[in-house]
Structure formats: C-alpha cells, structure tokens
Amino acid sequence: MTVSNNVLGTPLEQCGLSPATGFYRDGSCLTGPEDHGVHGVCAVVTKEFLAFSMQMGNDLSTPRPEFGFPGLQPGDSWCVCAARWQEAFEHGMAPPVVLAATNASVLGIIKRQDLLAHACEDGHG
Numbered sequence: 001m002t003v004s005n006n007v008l009g010t011p012l013e014q015c016g017l018s019p020a021t022g023f024y025r026d027g028s029c030l031t032g033p034e035d036h037g038v039h040g041v042c043a044v045v046t047k048e049f050l051a052f053s054m055q056m057g058n059d060l061s062t063p064r065p066e067f068g069f070p071g072l073q074p075g076d077s078w079c080v081c082a083a084r085w086q087e088a089f090e091h092g093m094a095p096p097v098v099l100a101a102t103n104a105s106v107l108g109i110i111k112r113q114d115l116l117a118h119a120c121e122d123g124h125g
Helices: 047-055 082-090 104-108 112-117
Strands: 041-044 077-080
Touching: 041 082, 047 082, 077 082, 082 104
Parallel strands: none
Antiparallel strands: 041 077
C-alpha cells in the first residue's frame, strides 16, 4: 500500500473513527481506483451541509443499521465526495475541512484555495 499525501503535501492523517469514515471505513480519506466518488475531503459536517446533501439525494443523517451506518450528526468528521463538497461550495453550503486529513487527490476537482478558505481553525473540527 502506498502512502497518500494530504492537500498540504504531508502524509494523510486520520479523519475519524466515530463513526468510522472513508471509502474503506478505515478512518482515513484514502481513495483508490474503485472509489469513483473520490471520498477524499475530510469534512466536519454541519446541519446545513447535511440538509443540502439530503436535498441533493444523499441522506447522510438517517441511520442505516443494515450497512453499519449510524447516521451523521453536526460536528462529525466524514470523508465526503469531492464533487459533492464542490457542489456544496458552489451553493454556499460547504462544510469546514480538516486539511491534514483531506486527500490530495481532490485537487483535481476542488481548488486548493477553496479548501484553505474552509479549513477548520484548530485543524481537527
């Protein structure tokens, strides 16, 4: 397995384990060829973002025990799809991001300066 870098150019840090996030549910925003959504943005979800995501067809709030998904609450860290974060950004609903835990792969979809402008003040939500 190769080490992925974050958008700061340093090794990718963990995003969150409660609930376990990431495409691979390992707590990090690692992506791979099978991750067509590029779940690389470590976001600290907000009430507004959760409502926006639901409106756009992706309900992240409702628990889905059959998939081991507890549902997200505002303040949870979650690896979101780069395109969804960009879409939320364009609608003024982008949640804060943890730069050290955001995969550099998202820079093909999201401008670095937009991520920097939405960085969590303390770096971890």
